[in-house]
Amino acid sequence: MRRSHQITIKDIAKELGISYATVSRAMRNTHDVSEETRNLVLKKAKELNYRVNLNATGLVTNKTRNIGVIVPTITNYYFSTVFTGIQNIAYDKGYNVVLYVTGESTEREISTINSLSLSSIDGLLVCVTEESLNCSHLSNIIDAGIPIVFFDRVAEKINTSKVVQNDYDGAMTAVKHLIEQGYKRIAHITGSRKLSLTKERFQGYNDTIKKYKLEFREEWLTYSEFTQESGYRDIWKLWDYKYKPDAIFAVNDRKAIGAMVALKERGVQIGKEVGVVGFTNDPMASIVTPSLTTIEEPAFKVGEKACDLLLKHILKKNFIPERVVLNGKLFVRESTQRKLY
Amino acid sequence: MRRSHQITIKDIAKELGISYATVSRAMRNTHDVSEETRNLVLKKAKELNYRVNLNATGLVTNKTRNIGVIVPTITNYYFSTVFTGIQNIAYDKGYNVVLYVTGESTEREISTINSLSLSSIDGLLVCVTEESLNCSHLSNIIDAGIPIVFFDRVAEKINTSKVVQNDYDGAMTAVKHLIEQGYKRIAHITGSRKLSLTKERFQGYNDTIKKYKLEFREEWLTYSEFTQESGYRDIWKLWDYKYKPDAIFAVNDRKAIGAMVALKERGVQIGKEVGVVGFTNDPMASIVTPSLTTIEEPAFKVGEKACDLLLKHILKKNFIPERVVLNGKLFVRESTQRKLY
């Protein structure tokens, strides 16, 4: 039941009449091998279409060239772009990327991580579903010697590198923009309150509201999922209240778009009556009508930077954890224009 | 430079005072081991937090539990959804999924595949960038005993399982719908002419046009990339001609949306003056204004089915290749309504 014979370094050694240790050395470009033999080996390897057996190398070196990535979902602009950034760096450095999608389920995140074969990855990139108090499934991994780097939704309690957006500043910029446009009763629809990302964005929102001495009502703050549907539902809920807001700051573009759909259904004129601003700069933001004002997140860069850091942790046992904070940028569009042209 | 000691079956064996071969057998639920020892082993394994070393098993069995997935891009609804379907099945069956994104570059596709360590995957799921005449990089893999299953954009020359949409029927349905709505001069903007997918959709388009004896002009058929930007550019090109179409059938929603953006810029009323129909049913289709009529592709199912088939190829050496064709469905929206409400 074996595969059609796999070419090994022994085959190369035999054909060349040298020891297979020398072949191994030549393949890995170790310096204590003569230029001549090296070329001979490389040529023969190509000729025989030799491919290294990573299980064998992995077994002896305890290094695979795999990294794992765990995300709540991949079917949106942000995560798929982050992944592309990760894969890009990994490809350059000769690493393979194993992707796990947990479907926003903490349970599945835990079971995925617990059943992870640690022998098959050198490190892990994770965006947690929810920051749980008990993150032993994550710290176990680190204890076992597999470095983790968090991005976007991070587990603050764990001391390792993290890559995040500048959530606080982004939120401030967004809300300040709304205020400058003349909106005064600003609601915030956001995601799970357990994440530092949502806390930071709320803080930026709240501080700005306070700074400008605007009204704040408890019911104008709604926590739900990160999806378009919940953005939609949030608005219907909000519009049941007596005191309606005149602007919405959404935690991301998906929710903002859901909100816009609901607003349209209720006959509210977006921009003119109610301003909407999102977060991400999903391509959808420029597609919707009216187009959506938003804070851009450098998704690709997040992925690249996170992968970069992980590789450093992998290569240098005691690499000192870094926290990288990437700045966003305001994109002003129609959804925050009082007068539509 | 070793990892903090990894728990092996030898540790379990020692603690239990039995041979490690027995532990191995117990772990894998082989029948020639007593119920009693088995439970003992399992309990101890859990206690010690044992995790199997896949490199070791892989080395001896020549099976990893990894499958590779190669896609041109992941940052859009279709591919990310297909992937989610793949990952779903893989997760259920205990397989890990290694994802490679080639960025629509044939060169990178080839180099990715050529540098693939065959020892680290049991099979491969691929959506080709372009169907090249020389697909030796792909057939090499199969020759080496690694099964491949194609999805969406397939290499027809290679005899293995394939999962595709019903492109011909979908195109016919789309064009027929346009005709029924009263559009008469239907253009087709599509992707690379090298793919069977585009050929089929063109064929469906062409046959329907002929069947209804509608005008066909060579310049109404444009080939470019699968992106929104090229859809946009296609329209500007088309509108330079004297004889303008009154409807657009786009090969996918991204191009259709690009087309809509261009049409709007040119002051053309979508629906009323020019009908637009896409292909995919990307969530964007229901977000744009006017909303986009489209043929839904069962992306999630494509992923599930493809993974399913691959697993069958992996498990059964001589599994007879299947060609699975999944039907789409027409979603009528505003972009093909003559009278906007």
Next chain:
DNA sequence: GTGAAAGCGCTAACAT
């Protein structure tokens, strides 16, 4: 039902 031992393909320490 269980143990002993060979060996998967490779790296690394030790020889030469």
Next chain:
DNA sequence: ATGTTAGCGCTTTCAC
């Protein structure tokens, strides 16, 4: 600069 050899953690004969 190259050869010899032990061993990584596991599965799988072959004994008993």
